[in-house]
Amino acid sequence: MSSQSKAEPAYRWVIVAASAVMLAVSMGMMVNGASVFLIPLNAEFGWDRGSVSLINVAGLLGLAVGGIVMGKIADRSSTRRVALFGAIVLGLSILAASQADQLWQFYGLFFIAGMLGAGALFAPLVANVGNWFVASAGLAVGIVSAGQALGQGGVPYGIAILIESMGWREALMVMGGFTLVVLVPLALTIRRAPIAEQVAGGAADEAPTPLPPHIVTIWISAAVLFCCTCMAVPLMHLVPLIQDRGLPLEEAGSVMFVMMIVAILGRIVFGKLSDILGAVRAYWIASCWQTVLVFGFMQIESLGAFYIFAIIYGFGYAGVMTGVIVTVRELTPVAKRASALGITTVFAWIGHGLGGYQGGFFFDLTGNYTLSYANAAMAGVINLIIVGALYFTIRRKSGPTLSAAPA
Missing domain, CATH: 1.20.1250.20 (MFS general substrate transporter like domains)
Structure with missing residues (x-):
């Protein structure tokens, strides 16, 4: 063998x-x-x-x-x-x-x-x-x-x-x-x-990670809090947004279903992209995709346009979760990966809750979703800054090339 x-x-x-x-x-x-x-x-x-x-x-x-x-x-x-x-x-x-x-x-x-x-x-x-x-x-x-x-x-x-x-x-x-x-x-x-x-069992030594595991966990937890705040708004409020355009619930729900089906492919593709470019880069690209496009939902009026935009958005946003998981895998030692992933997941769920709640809160306050989706984009920008800072910090410590899959 x-x-x-x-x-x-x-x-x-x-x-x-x-x-x-x-x-x-x-x-x-x-x-x-x-x-x-x-x-x-x-x-x-x-x-x-x-x-x-x-x-x-x-x-x-x-x-x-x-x-x-x-x-x-x-x-x-x-x-x-x-x-x-x-x-x-x-x-x-x-x-x-x-x-x-x-x-x-x-x-x-x-x-x-x-x-x-x-x-x-x-x-x-x-x-x-x-x-x-x-x-x-x-x-x-x-x-x-x-x-x-x-x-x-x-x-x-x-x-x-x-x-x-x-x-x-x-x-x-x-x-x-x-x-x-x-x-x-x-x-x-x-x-x-x-x-x-x-x-x-002490039979194998691991290559050192560029940052201490607890620093990586804190850094990614901060990022995922904001990226999931952004993500949660269309997941929770896309269907009612479409209904507000005068379209029936069944058609609004079908747009969400199409977006989730496309997201399956997006998660796989961005996983492969993590192998090619490295996890942090792939995570940043998916986050950027999500952040740039999320407010675009507010500009759409017709059902056909919602379908097209949901396909485009769904493919890219789906890569965020894959990027988070592979980034944790890449930047933490084997003995601490499940623990680190468990902690970062907590902040992901908190972000989902915050994003969904603020979406409804500001709709009730203003009578429309403009501020809700604008806040989602703002949270996405903060996430991009945090992930970008993580990338350049690791780059300084590891050299110009970040390995996609360190041993």
Whole structure:
């Protein structure tokens, strides 16, 4: 066996495929799967939509906290055990939610599903995928990230069909059972990357990173806070913006669906671009794409123009998340990658929350979305400055060429 084949075992693609499916199911449920339960729970219990929406907030809060805790555990122990634990907790929590009849029960169960379920999957799995690759790490992470994007579009759609055919309780039961049946066997296929095992056992030394890991984590966390504030505005407020133009909800929703489908391709392409140009450069390009175009949504009036612009915007903005993940992978040592990714993810979720909230707040204040989308562009500019400063700082310390995939 050649040294290259030893460094790049074929099993790494099994890890990519399994991780992509696991993130599709888990993140599709936790990030926006609860949205399809708004009207059914309102109709059955009379809870207002704001209170029901907090179910999703509870899940995201749990996901943010769990990313830190479970990331640290994964760095120090077995990724397979952490993923298996997360798969079981997530499935059982969804099953338990099917029997809930009080809001606090939904809040608690979704918080647990996020913290100990999906939180045990996202950061550990993504960090583990990056560790399996010496070359083409960006492409691999892009594929896994694309799986998450597919789940965020497909899971809510599938649940909506189940609710229409059998009711919300039965839909949750089916989703909980499906989660266990799919994720548990896949978790058993997860293996810790050979390089991580060697580093943990003291059998391999890592090349030094250009900046201390805690500095990198703080720097990227600051950047992702603003880039996700920018990103969240069209994700949360594009559909109502289109409706404000006099177009029906179904057509407005179809624009968002097209944008998310294109985003799947964008995540993969920008992953490959990270391998060619380096992670920080690819991250900056995707962020620039998003920042320059985000206010353009305000200039559009017709449905056809919205479709075209959503395709263009969706392809580029999608590269931001891939860029963040690969940048963390590139600039942190193997032993700290899951922890660093867990921490930066917290700030990503905070940014999503801030962006979505300010979008609604300034619409209520002014009666239109002009200021909301302008604030998104401003946040994007701040992100570009932070990422640019990171790039030039590393360039000074590492020389004129930044490696796309350091060993």
